[in-house]
Amino acid sequence: MHSMTNEELIQEWLDSLKLENKSDMTINEYKKCILLMLEMPFFKGKHLLDLNREYISLFRLHRADVDAVSARTLNKNLSGIKNFLSYCLRRKYILENFFTDIQVKYKNNSLPRPIAVDTLNEILDNKAPLNPKYNNQKLRDLAAAEIAYSGGLRISELHAIKLSDISLSTLQLKVLGKGNRERIVFLGKKALEALSTWLLIRNKWISKAGVEDCGYLFIAPSGKHIAKNHLGACMTALLKAHGSGNIGSTHALRHSFASHMYNKTKDIRSVQEMLGHKSLASTQVYILVDHETLIESYKDAHPRARANQD
The missing domain is CATH 1.10.150.130 (Tyrosine recombinase, N-terminal domain)
Known part of the structure; x- marks a missing residue:
């Protein structure tokens, strides 16, 4: 017993x-x-x-x-x-960890693929005509997508952003990630533009709803903090509405951020820091390195790969 x-x-x-x-x-x-x-x-x-x-x-x-x-x-x-x-x-409740020889059967790789830069630009530039009925909601979702991509955020981190976490003067955002690890992410020009537009709409929604400001960045038309699953669903719908096939969920924006940043900087440690990963192995899963960058990285790093040896 x-x-x-x-x-x-x-x-x-x-x-x-x-x-x-x-x-x-x-x-x-x-x-x-x-x-x-x-x-x-x-x-x-x-x-x-x-x-x-x-x-x-x-x-x-x-x-x-x-x-x-x-x-x-x-x-x-x-x-x-x-x-x-x-x-x-x-705690000495058992004498042995029976997990040691349990093998996992890998059936597929379900990680989202990064979105191509050109495709992402088309989606976020929002050149498709807006439905007047949902105009403001789409602009909110675009701001969420811009910020998620600009900072490589998880949906939970995006959902938890408060107005007090944002510094428009320094274009920085304070994020509380997994394990209560705090980090600072940056807002690019496009993210700032989308955020500024959304803040105007947000103020109108609060005023129209006649409710006290909840303090969170992303809200519903009722003025209340939007549900995390609903925010994710709205952003997924925004991505899929592009019409170029199934390009993944909102988590694909985080993978896209990681791959695009690495392919430009070739600095996996910096990308690890920006993603808020505790281990480098986690960051490597997120990164899809293009072939040209891989070749250039090899040539730059390997002592006997340069054409002209000293």
Whole structure:
């Protein structure tokens, strides 16, 4: 008989994640995967401390073959289970971490592709005629897309921007990223123009709605802070309305920022800093290096690749 219930054990683990400054998104994802385990037909009614190698293998097979989730989703699930087992091992609730020989079946690469610079310019320059009924909302969505691309922001970071985070005089924006890591991102000329237009519309919406200003940059016509999922859906619709096929979700703007910046600067460390990544490996996933830049980087860096040796 175990001294703690599953619910108590999960809560203790989640509390430890908060102390480690894990983001709310990561904590929710980890919690979700453990709850999924408890719902599995082969594990219902069992205690989490009874987890063993066979149960984890069954979980992996069920998620991949029955639920048909992507490799990326399966990785997230297994990452949560691995973290949970590591915690239990540290607390000596278990004697072994059974995750060590569990392999992930990679079925696809679901990361969004960067958007070509010319295509992105066409979308953000907004030369298509505006629908008068949704004119102001589209200008809001364009401002959101410009800022997301200008700073390489996650949708959660974009959604959380407050007016107090913006410095128009220095063209800088304070962002709170994963793990409560704060960074400063920059606003380009186009982003500033779109932001200035949106701020005028925003003031009109607040006034018309007759509500107290919530302080967040992106709001709905009601004057309230727009829901994160709705903001993301609006930006995705803006990108897909271009008509050049499925060019991805709003996260493609972050990938585009990373690739475009790297292909110009060839400085992956700077891009890592601007994206707010803790590890360089995370940044490498985001970057699609064009062939010419790769060749030039090689020629510039390799001591025996230059045409004329001293």
